[in-house]
Amino acid sequence: MENNFEPKIVAFVCNWCTYAGADLTGTSRIKYATNVRIIRFPCTGRIDYNLLLKAFAQGADGVIVSGCHPNDCHYTSGNFHARRRWIVFKQMMEYMGIDMRRVKFSWVSAAEGAKWADIVNTTVNEIRELGPSQEYLEMSRQGVA
Amino acid sequence: MQALHQKAKELLESGKVQVIIGYGDGSGDRVRPVFISKAESASDLIWDDRCRQNLAVYLNKPEIKKLGVPAIVATPVVVKTIIQLISENQLKSSNIVVLVVDNDVVSELTDNASLEAYSAGHPVVFPPFVVKEIKDIAEMSIQQRNKYWQDELSRCFKCYACRAACPLCYCERCLTDNNQPQWVCVASHAQGNFEWHINRAMHLAGRCVECGSCTIACPVGIPIGLLTIEASRIVKQEFGQEPGLHCDADSAMSSFKVEDTETFIK
Amino acid sequence: MSRIGVFICHCGENISATVDCEKVAKTLASMPGVAHSVDYKYMCSDPGQSLIRSAIKEKKLTGVVVAACSPRMHEPTFRKACAEARLNPFLCEMANLREHCSWVHAKGDATTDKAIDLVSMLVEKVKRNKPLFPIKVPVTKTALVIGGGIAGIQAALDIANAGQKVVLVEREPSIGGHMSQLSETFPTLDCSQCILTPRMVEVAQNPNITLYTYAEVESLSGFIGNFTARIRKKAKSVDEKLCTGCGECATACPIKKIPSEFNTGLGMRGAIYVPFPQAVPNKPVIDRSRCTYFKSGKCKFCASKCPAQAIRFDQQDEIIEIPIGSVVVTTGFNIKETSFFPEYGYGKYKDVVTGLQFERLLSASGPTLGEVKRPSDGTVPKKIVFVACTGSRDPAKGIEYCSKICCMYTAKHAMLYKHKVHDGDAYVFYMDIRAAGKGYDEFFRRAIEEDHVNYIRGRISRIYERNGKLIVRGADTLLGAQQVEIEADMVVLATAAVANDGAESLAQKLHVSYDAHHFFAEAHPKLRPVETNTAGIFLAGACQSPKDIPETVSQASAAASKVIGLFSNAELTREPIIAVVNRTAPPLFSTCVGCFMCQSACPYHAIEQEEIKTREGKLIKMVAKVNPGLCQGCGTCVAFCRSKSIDLQGYSNEQVYAEVMELLS
Ligand SMILES: Cc1cc2nc3c(=O)[nH]c(=O)nc-3n(C[C@H](O)[C@H](O)[C@H](O)COP(=O)(O)OP(=O)(O)OC[C@H]3O[C@@H](n4cnc5c(N)ncnc54)[C@H](O)[C@@H]3O)c2cc1C
Ligand code: SF4
Ligand code: SF4
Ligand code: SF4
């Protein structure tokens, strides 16, 4: 079946690893889907889960969160704190009935340009399969009504 | 009860405390919180099975703080709450007298160690109906849970009674009152309510002492305590940390272990 | 109302080949708040930059977005250009149209649309940027070096020779560390004392170095450039100013049978002692736990013999406070004792010794004056088994890592033994030979090829005694795990190098991280190997991981150059990307409720507790406060704060929120 749906995807990434990794994807001229928009943060520790909620409320179909591998965080432990936060947030969202397959968490180092392209492409394909984000949008639509 | 009255009287007369937070006669068959600052009123204090409300919520209210050093008649969950508040730098055991009653013997828990020992020896158990609710939700599919919470939360009109009742919601400016930026939509529509309740749960993750005050306070009967109970359950399951046990514990959500594990980060 | 300038770069054709730059510039021009929007071939070129500068002036821009390559590449360039036009550099942001867009997508509408999104997002961000100013912190130009081994000695001398003040704190009565105990050193076999002693003397004589031996750091407070160190000078019971180091006291001391630490228990010392003849300072201390006077109140033989009347039984520990600008930690390592190894007799066989003990037996200044003799009976051993990797690389012993120095010193030991006992037999059990280093492989080959040391690949399983011999059992894995049994006169265990005693508590005092084995952790394993994650505190030598002398010395010089660099300015300038806790009008003073979650979250211990008091000094509340000297701007605290009372400059809540909202609008 043909699937023309172009998902909107926001990526929250840290400056030191994933942002640099995505730079390397560029310098290596590896192509990936255009659906993703990267927002730069100093560290995954800075990424507030509320931003994910807002992204979905604004109509994002998927979100990528990515930073340095464990032990590689530029600030030594921002990503360890972030990991704890995501462990709880993910389960809490699922408890409240939100499909967390729309959020992709990953560690992408500054050397993993190819991995970044792969993450984006896989995410785009998976979200395309899932279709447009519904449950969250419905909530925000009710808000407008 | 005799022993409690006697103790309360002594504490007030000696000037060691200025107010006793406890339970007294309420309307009908109910008990209500009382704040006793005169020794002659000490006999107003009640202690029986009906005394369940988490009185620790009053410890951080400015009106109560103004009265002076408090003593508090504490159920096990109050002791837990106090330990949690100490670990969050909101209280010091030296500035409060904690009274626990066991078989009409009143003891004073005066330091961190005695609070911790008491808390460890008095685990909080959920009433059967809460156990059932937890089980029911656990068995739902994610779509069913979505519907369940959407239905329940649709009644929320953001009165914030849950927030006022929770002894651990002591922020002077709640996230919801923050409009630069507006993290939580003001309106009590589906999105606004969802944002409020997931934030409340995240903020209480690893901190909620499971007293149930929030659920009791909710005027439209949303079992919102289940959300914070779940958040704390996740924390315990994933990181092995429980609130209300250690006065010098680092908050589970602002600490980490290198060995923390998950399977979803690729 | 914002007046943002947008500058779209073609980057030659790097961007314009797939992105319609003109369309991006046009679309942006109609965005609210955008006062100027142009595209240009090379924004980073001189004409490109002057385009920005003149637009700032002519259009009175309040913010600039340069949409070009990665900000990791040219952000400093464009921020500088803005500053030249008197626009605060932190009002300039970059949208990454090259690495994140044109280079990774094909030409087409989707690519141009993405470019438009990326630029609009940054426009919304920049509208909320605030002018920020670099943070200036004054610097106290005194370095504290903790630990007087070769690492500390080298670092102290380098810093002192650059004209800066150094305080060197050593917990033993003398500086020198492990190197002073070594006989000859690989790979050149020069005598350790001969190369070390002159350096030790230099330390004592350098006017820029204040040396405190028999002293320890009690606490360290403050931050980079502005630390305060509290140092405990343990009572030596000797007035150092009066003492001439004649040594009469040590001769007089009736107690003679205390195992000497310096000689690893193979020699003895008195209760008042100088650890070794070349000690710096060459002045004795009284070991109060062993001294008869301190135990029974009687004796004072030493005092009666001291010609300078320098003995002070009533001396107290002294605590001194010193302002410090920077710290170098050089507390070294230790080795596991033989008692850690049950399979090798729990240390009960006198002739099973550690490598360090063997160094003392080889040393001309050692207990045997350099003759290799068995500790048990003083005879010359005719057959010695050396065991490399004793404990190291053994997860069962909790030591997964390689101790790095043992392969080399074991080869050295076997070689030196053969040089001294020509008819002796030397066997080495090893797992792998790790001899990477200049002249290292050649060195161990010499042991095999010229000195005929027998190398057997395999682990040993047991050592036990039979008829006065030590039976060493093992397997030769190169011969199909064939059992080998050697009747030895002596066994030398190259026991694992481990973190020094007290490393963990020192790390906690200094707020620096340490690894699972209590070695101090470097800020970055590749790019910042001598820094810790606490600004202004550096590391060198074996306290970071086991290492040999050349590596230790190069790290020490590297750490010293970091300190000298730091001290080369009167003030430190730091990027203002730091967290700030809000302050509001009374009665709130701040929305912070003092839960201090942020404090435990901060990787840099940058968050302090501040008391807010009434004019009469009554405490109103405790709130968090970020120390701008320590904060590195990760923003971890910001995401934790429930009441959103702490925010990160440059990545504030309002800024990132606006980015998300704009992107999906
Ligand atoms: C058996 C053996 C043989 C070796 N042979 C060689 C060789 O031939 N060639 C070679 O290159 N390397 C050799 N090495 C390695 C060499 O010893 C080390 O590289 C070197 O000693 C490391 O120096 P350091 O200053 O880092 O540590 P150390 O020498 O351990 O010095 C640390 C100093 O810090 C002091 N200290 C510790 N804690 C504190 C504290 N809290 N406060 C104040 N002071 C403190 C200690 O007392 C000590 O003086 C050998 C090692 C061993 C064990
Ligand atoms: S049960 Fe409700 S009121 Fe009690 S601590 Fe938890 S969240 Fe707060
Ligand atoms: S986390 Fe927020 S409220 Fe808590 S101490 Fe820090 S700044 Fe204050
Ligand atoms: S931004 Fe990072 S370094 Fe700065 S105070 Fe917050 S947690 Fe600490």
Ligand code: FES
């Ligand atoms: S800097 Fe990349 S995760 Fe912290």
